[in-house]
Amino acid sequence: MAAADTAARLGAELLVLGAEAGPAATAPVPADVAIVCAPGELLGAELARVAALLPPGCPVVPVRADSRFHLVGPQVAGASGYPGTVAARVGHWVDTPGAAPLGAAAGALAGALAGQLAYRVLTGTGAPGESAYVVHGPELNASRIDLAPLPPAGPAAGLDEAVARVQAVAARWTGPFALVTPENLPQLPLGVAEAEHRDGTAGSVAAWGADQRSSSVAAALAALRAQQHAGPEAVAAAGTSEEGWLLDGTLRLLAGRAEPVGDAPAFEDLDKAGQVLWRTLEDHEFLTVGLSLLRVPGVDWPLAVVHDRATGRDVASAWGPDRTAASVAALSTALTRVQTLRIRGRELVTAAPDTTALLHADTAALSALAAQTRLWLTPTGTRAADPVAGETPLWFGTVTARPATDALEEALPKEVLA
Structure with a gap:
């Protein structure tokens, strides 16, 4: 898929853990980062399955596929850290009057963005968990989501x-x-x-x-x-x-x-x-x-x-x-x-x-x-x-x-x- 292609072009060594991988998918896997792609309703279970095969705390880049949008990231450690609230909020932003369905190549674009996030994990660039991407619209727009903490509340403001x-x-x-x-x-x-x-x-x-x-x-x-x-x-x-x-x-x-x-x-x-x-x-x-x-x-x-x-x-x-x-x-x-x-x-x-x-x-x-x-x-x-x-x-x-x-x-x- 596009995520694997992007990661490979950036120099990563790949191991596929999907059902098509056969016996390798049931053995402990020494990995530096994992990309997990699944439909929204199945993502939690897939994250848990893959996390069980990875070293504790191994970074994971989730890709949530949806008919309305694809959410790439943010980086998490294992299955329990996935912020489902972010996906729900993005869904409310997408569900507006006149919203159009995704274009045909949305999955490829989401995969490529996942590969980029995985590369950042491998190279230690960027703050973990503070950014994600949403792929949306028939023209395949990709928007970066900033998940950094908001500035704290201060005294009365002008x-x-x-x-x-x-x-x-x-x-x-x-x-x-x-x-x-x-x-x-x-x-x-x-x-x-x-x-x-x-x-x-x-x-x-x-x-x-x-x-x-x-x-x-x-x-x-x-x-x-x-x-x-x-x-x-x-x-x-x-x-x-x-x-x-x-x-x-x-x-x-x-x-x-x-x-x-x-x-x-x-x-x-x-x-x-x-x-x-x-x-x-x-x-x-x-x-x-x-x-x-x-x-x-x-x-x-x-x-x-x-x-x-x-x-x-x-x-x-x-x-x-x-x-x-x-x-x-x-x-x-x-x-x-x-x-x-x-x-x-x-x-x-x-x-x-x-x-x-x-x-x-x-x-x-x-x-x-x-x-x-x-x-x-x-x-x-x-x-x-x-x-x-x-x-x-x-x-x-x-x-x-x-x-x-x-x-x-x-x-x-x-x-x-x-």
């Missing part, structure tokens, strides 16, 4: 660093989601980004921002939330830092404690950007906009709610550092939600409170907000790891919270708690 982290997590073939710029979704007055799931979750999510860079970060976090399964006492949360992640969950849990207040801004109180959003909702989405404001005692950030005055239905809500910022965020969320629903015919934006303002708050503002919210709730996060990448530079998982009764009684006047 927009540039947040975008870089999102792009690392969303890498093609290994990422749990793919960021796309949807051609059929409006990009004015807001930038709208879409994240398509690549972890087995169906569908996609959308999020808004001032531009594509900021909306892509919001869409990435929305995708990570959608991929978590939260219990009845927990919420799915995500952030670009640990504190942002915990605050994201805390604000979502705290929304149920917010009470209406009478200082919601009117149309004329908003800046030009807010008025454009309001008018777009009314003139193009035929929504009779109503805006209300809710607050939690002792928490400076209000929760703004956009509702349809014609029906009384709540459309969207959002937290913000002040009443104007919260109102503009709620209007932005409402517009994105109704536009994407109208165009796609399904929900791309959830009804949960929007927390995009956390992405634009500085460290001091986040620390102050955390101190205020923890007078009410003490959050506990269970950080999730990606099956392929492990821990990522983004924080996501479920957040639960217990009432901070003692601290609340000390900090707030008794008439507020009564």
